[in-house]
Amino acid sequence: MRKILVVEDEDAIREVIALNLRMAGYDVAEAASAERALELLGAEQDGFDVALLDVMLPGMNGFSLCETIRRDSAEVGIIILSAKTQEKDKINGLSIGADDYITKPFSVSELLARVEALCRRVTRQATEKQGESRLVSGQFVLDQKSRVLYKNGQPIDLTQVEFQIMELFFQNPGVALVRDKILEGVWGKNYYGDVKIVDVNIRRLRMKIEDEPSSPAHIATVWGYGYRWKP
Template sequence: MRKNVLVIDDEWNMRNLLKIYLSSEYTIYEASDAKEAFEVLSIEDIQAIILDIMLPKKDGWEICREIRLRSQIPILMLTALDELKDKVYGLDIGADDYMVKPFEPAELTARMKALLRRVNASDPSHEKVLNFKHGLLKIEMEAREVTVKGHKIDLTPKEFKLLSLLATSPKRVFTRDLLLDMVWGINDVLDDRTVDTHVKNIRIKVKKICPSYNPIKTVWGVGYKFNELDEGR
């Protein structure tokens, strides 16, 4: 079945170019600003979004944040900015990948395929609510909420994605490189410390409510796994 892709860009030439590149494999919807984008999202089943940063009224970063409050649709940011801090910022607020203009058609199509493969491989949507340790930890996928002993903890988009990914495959050990690829979607602007920092932040937030519970176990020399039995660090 063809995937539906929403292109959000205020330049008609760029929207048309993306449509030419992708329409052989995807059904393309278009929006020139935030208002049009959310109108499309309200009536169509969109599986991926290509989002330009430089937009009128609301920029791509603000739109990305708003989308992440409602949905986990994969987002590919498209921009003329090539600064590392801009890439990191976009990824941190919930974007899944990042492309800099100008780009080659082959790179765009390859990134779209990789993005959708990652999302399909890590999609936990078949389970709307995950419960662990007799309800001590609960993850509500659609609401994007995590509670510990009934108390909600505030996770960033990437922290939520990281914890839910580990929790939906509790027997699996994930390397840091794999987590970078599946959670952030791009390896060349980040390093292993990014994963370590997010794991540390999740642990701190959980332990503020339940000091004895550690949801993520370190597998020394390999990476991390979800800690079903609270076996320690």
């Protein structure tokens, strides 16, 4: 059974989210603070598949919690829940390692769809880890077992979303991929969110793999269309 951690300080909202997730067949743990969430994350031996993080928490806020979780694990899926609707807030959340960002108010069906999509990615990642496959593209090697990207033999840690984008690039070298194709390939056909989530993750990838992120040599922008991978 997939395990979900719901971190929300408003009892009524947290209980409704948890109830609907349990009705959908998930094993759910609840936390009213970031500090409690970290305790649960540390105590759960098998780990959580997905963590839902409210931004406005007492003490440590959701953004800081996201950063803390991501420093320890690239595997757990993270969805930020927030009433902050400004573009800069969404970009901030995605830039620090969240896989998705949902603005309040949201429907139960939207939340369940996004959790399910993220759980599928987590499951696919775990399945691929059992193999020995390595994808090679120029000076880069993508190890599908360790989920690590190597550049000239040096490891680069990626989040699961970043890793899946790189898989898509490696499988389509030199091909201009429209943003919608990247969105569908990584987030799924029924993703509710904005296509700009692709741009945020591309920006983050460039910071990790390019010698000069402002003048990328490998992830090229195809203006008005999408991106192309150049080994």
